[in-house]
Amino acid sequence: MELRPIGTVESPLTDLASAPRQGDEGAPDAWLVFEPAVVAGLEGIKPGDELIVLTWLDRAARDVLRVHPRSDPSRAEQGVFATRSPERPNPIGLHPVEVLSIDGPRIRVRNLEALDGTPIVDVKPELCREISER
């Protein structure tokens, strides 16, 4: 079960401490830059599409099973699987984004909270509607 990077996030976010916790909390627009070998897999994606980007949160600890939600010590600890903490046994990030533009292997998206350089491992249509159309 080995993941191969299919691309990389290019973002002004470089610092974990200043990154927003979720994409809808002030995250900047960013580029998804895909490997030449997978560009054929992008065909059919167009501006306005809502996608889920799956990333490998390479700066997260993998040995954490309980966290204070949103790192707020006033909130009781919970199991990581009940939260969206990046710290978890398999640190896969799910990021709902909207496609702004496409330039060959580069896709510009709105509101991505992943840090610059984060590996991309998959992209899928969004989950919340039209699920049986895909």
Added chain:
Amino acid sequence: MELRPIGTVESPLTDLASAPRQGDEGAPDAWLVFEPAVVAGLEGIKPGDELIVLTWLDRAARDVLRVHPRSDPSRAEQGVFATRSPERPNPIGLHPVEVLSIDGPRIRVRNLEALDGTPIVDVKPELCREISER
């Protein structure tokens, strides 16, 4: 970037050919059976919760970049990243489910289209609402 299984799907679905394509298309209820080592990570999950289960689709081809959506040859081929095909470079499945009951390391969920024995790699709160609460 190596995934470690955190559990396994236990389901009456054993045959890829007869499995529904999406959970909302007649998939059966199933058990998520977690490894003892990660059970602390489940704390806070309760019946009625809507979760996303991430699986490793271990029977999918990884060298496919273009498919006919829903395996329908009358539909034009598209890039796999514009579809929910299990065949893709990193075959991670996203399954929205509702929790029915919990019995220690076993969580019963509604409408899961993953096959019996599929490795589970992560579980998260659902994406479509209350995102900033998690």
